[in-house]
Structure formats: C-alpha cells, structure tokens
Amino acid sequence: MDKDRAARPPLLYLVHRIPYPPNKGDKVRSFNILRQLARRHRVFLGTFVDHPDDQRHVEALSQWCEDVHAVPIDPRRARLASLRGLISGEALSLPYYRNAGLAAWVRQTVAQHRIRDAVAFSGPMAQYLDAPGLTRRIVDFCDVDSAKWTQYAADRRWPMSWLYRREGARLLAFERRAAAATEASLFVTAAEAELFRRAAPEVAAKVSAMQNGVDAEYFSPSHRFDSPFPPGGPVLVFTGAMDYWPNVDAVTWFAADILPAIRAQVPGVRFWIVGMNPAPAVQALASDVEGAVVRVTGTVPDVRPYLAHADVVVAPLRIARGIQNKVLEAMAMGRPVVLSAAPAVGLAAEDGRDCAIAADAASFADKVVELLGQPDRGGDMGRSGREAVLRGYSWSAHLAQLERLFALRRADDPPACEPPATVIHTPASAAPR
Secondary structure, X not given: OOHHHHOOOEEEEEEOOOOOOOOOHHHHHHHHHHHHHHOOOEEEEEEEEOOHHHHHHOHHHHHOXXXXXXXXXXXXXXXXXXXXXXXXXXXXXXXXXXXHHHHHHHHHHHHHHOOOEEEXXXXXXXXXXXXXXXXXXXXXXXXXXXXXXXXXXXOOXXXXXXXXXXXXXXXXXXXXXXXXXXXEEXXXXXXXXXXXXXXXXXXXXXXXXXXXXXXXOOOOOOOOOOOOOOOOOOEEEEEOOOOOHHHHHHHHHHHHHHHHHHHHHOOOOEEEEEOOOOOHHHHOOOOEXXXXXXXXXXXXXXXXXXXXXXXXXXXXXXXXXXXXXXXXXXXXXXXXXXXXXXXXXXXXXXXXXXXXXXXXXXXXXXXXXXXXXXXXXXXXXXXXXHHHHHHHOOHHHHHHHHHHHHHHHHOOOOOOOOOOOOOOOOOHHHOOO
C-alpha cells in the first residue's frame, strides 16, 4: 500500500453485487461510488458475486480497495433460501442476501481497523450495518424497491400478485427501520426521495437524492467504431441487462405494441436488443415480429459501437424507477433518444430538444418515425442531448455529496463503542448454513 492510501481513514463499503466491471445499471453506479470513495478512504469492500464470469474480476478491485470479501452466491439457491422470510415474517430480499460469513467479516474488519464510516449500496445490505464501532452510516437505496415490488404485483396473477404485494409491504417496513438506524438515506432521483419521504415521514429529514452520472469521455461521439450492423434499413437500439424484469417488459412491449406501427411506415426498420443474459421471453423476440427484424445480441464486449451507429436509441420502460444509465449513455454518445415517461421523471433534459418523451405506445411510434424521417433533426437532438448530459450529469459532482455527508457527522461524532439501539441485527438463526 502506498503512503497516500495508508494515511486515509478506513471505510466499509457493502454492495449486493460486485461493482466491477461496470457493465450494467446498478454496477455503473456502485462502481463510480467505489471510485469516489477510494479517493479519500481506504475502502474495505464486502460484496456478493452472482455470476461465475465475475469471479475473475475480484482481484482487479484491489486497485481501489484495501481488502475485498467477495461471497459467491447462486441465484437459484438464494431464491430458495429467501423463502425463509415466509416463516420469519420478513421481506424475502433479506435472507436472499444474508450470509453468516459476510456478517462475521464485517464485524471483524470494523473492529480490527477501527472503521467508523460505512456505505451500504441497496437496501438489503443495510442488515450488515450493526457492527459495533460504526458511527457514520449511509444507505444508498437507489430506488424505493418496496414500491417496485408493489408495482410488479399489479401485472401478476395470484399467487404471485399476493407474494409481490407482501414483499412490497415487508420491504418497506425494513427500509423504514434501516433509514431510522442510519445517518442518511440516498435515492437516485428527487422523485424517488420524495416518494420515500411520504412513505417514511419519520426519517424525512435524513433523506436526499444523489443522481446518477455518466463518463462523458468514455461515452463520446468523438470515438470512431466500425458498425456492428449488417447492411439494411435503419436500426433502433435498446441496451441493458436482459434478465432484469423492467428491461424484459420494455422490449417485449416495444416489439408487440410499438414496433409494428413503426414498421408500417418504415418497412426496413430493424430492432436490436443489446445486453447480457437475455431471458427466454427476450430470446423469443429474435425472429420476425409483424415483418420487422428483431436481433438479440447477448453479451457484447463494448456497447458503444451499437449506440454510435444506432439511428435512434429507444428506452420504452414502463416499470423502471429512477434515471436510467442507458439513457444517459446514449445521450452522451450524441444519439437521439426516445423514452417513455417513467425513466424521464427527474431527467434534466428538455422534451423535443434533448430527447423525445412518449406518453403511450402510439406516441412512442410516432416520435421514432419522425426522427427516422428527419435525420438532421435527430442529429440536432443528439448534440443537444450530449450537452444536457455534460451540464447535469457529472459523477464527481454528484458523488461529492457522500463526503459532505460524512463531514457533517464528524463534528458531533458519538463515542465508538456500541451501535445505537435502533440498528438492525442480523438473526444468526436465519443465516444460511
């Protein structure tokens, strides 16, 4: 360790999914938070690895972390383990991410290195913040996940509708306890922060928004890429992790309810779905849909060539919450973007100038057709959208809020002995064996 890093105060960072490489939405945010924290702290990272391919990236984290405790997690077994919540009466998300080894590492590491500061990324990781000695704890909830589960329930039949509504209610109860037990709660947009304040008024004073950002040098139209698309008509592109339900819903809705209307006016149009782990419902789209060609790529080494050569980037998300990295990245690449109302909430961009926001399937199709028919307008929108990103979405500016929150707490730091009485304790009996 170099002398500069050794002089920095230690910090505990807990993340539900390994934050490297930053190749999907939550990992983009968690990685940039890690990078920001590492500038002023010696970071001790506790995280889960939920895909075998990511295990090889654990060693790379040493350039930002003093120590990394990475716990492999099998999503299928974790889903079975989460059913313990039906017996314990808690949200299923909590036993899914509960691990006795990680809990022991947290307590030992906090004690050994006299760690006072901690950041938990995503609500379920707050269950590890009961280590004696921690005095400044921040939870980055990102979104109000409890509201997301409740929203999922509306589109499901019984018994899944009942299970999702239960998860929403039990998770909200946990989120409220976690927010009360820690010093600050962060959300990705002002709208999400306000939603949580209404749901948990007792902690409203400790809730704030910390927006996403984008690496505008990496995602820049100045880079030159060969086109990944074979010759043919104009290309519409959607990017994202394709095993994430809001993304699956987005592309299936687009293919069924929007693409045929576009195809009726632009017969040669093609729709490319670019992203890892396509779910069966996504893979099933890789065929002619009302005569329009749909391609599903799976994992690609670099998403930028697909964005750079897209005629229009689409984000038809109906149940997504918060500003989407995929939208910011496409705008940073100077591409015209058409998005639905959900991911537009809180976006610092002007409809019709920086991007196009659609209220429903019909208007979505109309806006795409309009941009395909007016390439010059699409070019102007792309340039204006990039300027909007440069103005409003700097990672360094947004993430400086974390250090300000820690600085505010240092002035009245309580003695570092036992955790406050309101902290959330991990039941040893519920930990997987």
